[in-house]
Amino acid sequence: MKEMIAAANGKRKKIVLISFGSSLLIGAIALLFYLDYKATHITTDDAFVEGNIHTIAPKIPGTVVAVHVRDNQMVKKGDLLVELDEADYAARTTEGEAAVNAERGRLAEQSSRISARQANLKLQEANLRQAEIDLRRAEKLFQEEAISKERYEKTRTAYDVTVAQVQVAREELRQASSLLSAQSASIREKEARLKKAELDFSYTKLRAPTDGLVTKKNAEVGNQVQPGQALMAVVPLDAVWVVANFKETQLEKIRPGQKVEFAVDSYPGKQFTGRVDSIMAGTGAAFSLFPPQNATGNYVKIVQRVPVKIIIDKNSDPDHLLRVGMSVLPTVKTSEK
Structure with missing residues (x-):
């Protein structure tokens, strides 16, 4: 009886040791994969979709007599948008x-x-x-x-x-x-x-300067308008890109041409792809309206962020789902040179 109990205990210890060893091995492998991923992938949550926003504004004063579009309507280059009294x-x-x-x-x-x-x-x-x-x-x-x-x-x-x-x-x-x-x-x-x-x-006829989506319409028949007054905007959805603000400590491995995968909150589970296009010549703070002055007072070092432009692959967003201003979570594959 004692021999049977001892054998059972020995077997349990062996199973525990094997399980512990397996878990340790799996953890080590997972850690290696994680470290390899961290070494070859750089990500940030400080990234947004950007694009060209064409403001439609009159060059002459006048009275609006016709508005031919509505908000969020797709237009073609040259389409008539607004008419002023001629x-x-x-x-x-x-x-x-x-x-x-x-x-x-x-x-x-x-x-x-x-x-x-x-x-x-x-x-x-x-x-x-x-x-x-x-x-x-x-x-x-x-x-x-x-x-x-x-x-x-x-x-x-x-x-x-x-x-x-x-x-x-x-x-x-x-x-x-x-x-x-x-x-x-x-x-x-x-x-x-x-x-x-x-x-x-x-100039009494305002036309679309490019293909795109009409947004922020602020023109109605009878409005008195002045030169430069924004009546609406046209945003070309096929010409958007991503600007990702990476920490300066992350830039060492980032190079133009590297593949980028990113997701947006609006479409969970959908992956978009692109390529690193270029790295800005300065940090975001350096080009702000009031750049920091560190010549006087106590200085506290803050890790700066540098904007990186990412061009979206054309076949990645065929339905033009991305909108200017959307938050993006990009990951740069730095293993690609």
Whole structure:
């Protein structure tokens, strides 16, 4: 009986030892796997989805006469979003076109006058050349006493008159050219005003700058709006990325191109993938509105965080589930070089 009890106790001890040894071995293996995972995977909970937010704002003041979209509606690039009252801007465009056309008419008339002045100057210069020839001949004949003094004086007077006519013709051409230059400057000014009026007219229609989702709509028919006033925003859901703020002590092993897996609270159990794109040139604190000044006072060292941009794989989010501002839990596989 005692032998049977001793054998049973020995067997139990052996089982306990085996169980303890197995548990210890399993724990050691688990610890090795954990340490290996920690050595090749870096994670942070300080990460968010970011993207381009295109604010839709008018460039001119006006009254909203039509809103063609609703909140959270998908739009395509070029889709009409909002219309402003165009009556005043259409009138300015028509007025500008009339002013430009009138100035062009005056410019054409002045160009014709210049052509006439140029022709008259050429005629007077030809008359002057002939008058010079006549004067030289008359001077020679007068010296030879072949003509009377009266005839010579008459030829001399005709020459002087021709010289005066040439001077008058030149002055008329100069004045006409100056007026043409002034009119040319005037038409350029009116054309600039017309272009401005046409631009303002085009600004009465606000269109989507890109494909995306309309959000934060703040425009209703009848609203008086001012330049720069945000009416809505368009967010392209196919162009979002993740910014993860890793501790500076974690950056040693992070390299561009490394694979990243991440999850978001909105879709538990769903994994997204991406790649490390780049590491910011400074810490988040260095680029804050009021960066810390540590030159004076007692200094307490705080581990800084550096933003890391993560590009999301295109096939990772085909349904565009990710939204700007969502919290992300990314894990960088540092084993990849």
